[in-house]
Amino acid sequence: MPPDATVSHHRGQVVLDAILDTTLTLIAERGYAFSIDEIAETAGVHKSTIYRRWSTKAALVGSAVERQASIEVPIPDTGAPVLDLTTLALLVAKSLRTRAGAQAIRSVVAAASEDPEIVDVARRFLGARYEAAVELVNRAISKGELRSDVDPVLVWQAMVNPLHLRAVLDQPADDATARRLVALVLDGARSQQAADEARPSGSGAEKMR
Secondary structure: OOHHHHHHHHHHHHHHHHHHHHHHHHHHHHOOOOOHHHHHHHHOOOHHHHHHHOOOHHHHHHHHHHHHHHHHOOOOOOOOHHHHHHHHHHHHHHHHOOHHHHHHHHHHHHHOOOOHHHHHHHHHHHHHHHHHHHHHHHHHHHOOOEOOOOOHHHHHHHHHHHHHHHHHOOOOOOHHHHHHHHHHHHHHHEOHHHHHHHOOOOOOHHHHO
């Protein structure tokens, strides 16, 4: 790649980062109540630069939130899927404790009636994130840690959707709550073998002997 092309690419990335960072800042400050003109002015770019990449405000918000999620909520892959699910739920909770994270969820709910496209953007974003989380559930099933008859999508939704609701209601998505949710869901989804292995020695039938 010629040097001038490298510089041009670098500048282009700087501009994109400025646009996305500005979008997240405005989400944190105002929810969905801002305009493309305000983003352009704050980021120091012409609004045509924004529209060349994102045809609508909803599409821009989706890209900003997706980039932030990839940074703040990376999908863990340690080879221990149950542990990875717990880690992922904790990362989601941590992200929702940020002003931008909480406001992004509230913005979708608030804007849904006025801008139906934001619902489609949220569906695509959550679908992609859910797909990765559900893969962890499927791995846990394959390893015999969770029952084969559980619905992988419902398992993840039961873990994470209450955290989203707490953010909408302005209630802290603290780590303790996230851990309790994960434990509650996993206790109901564990295979009998995994449940027996997780049970402390000397409990249950052994205590009756």
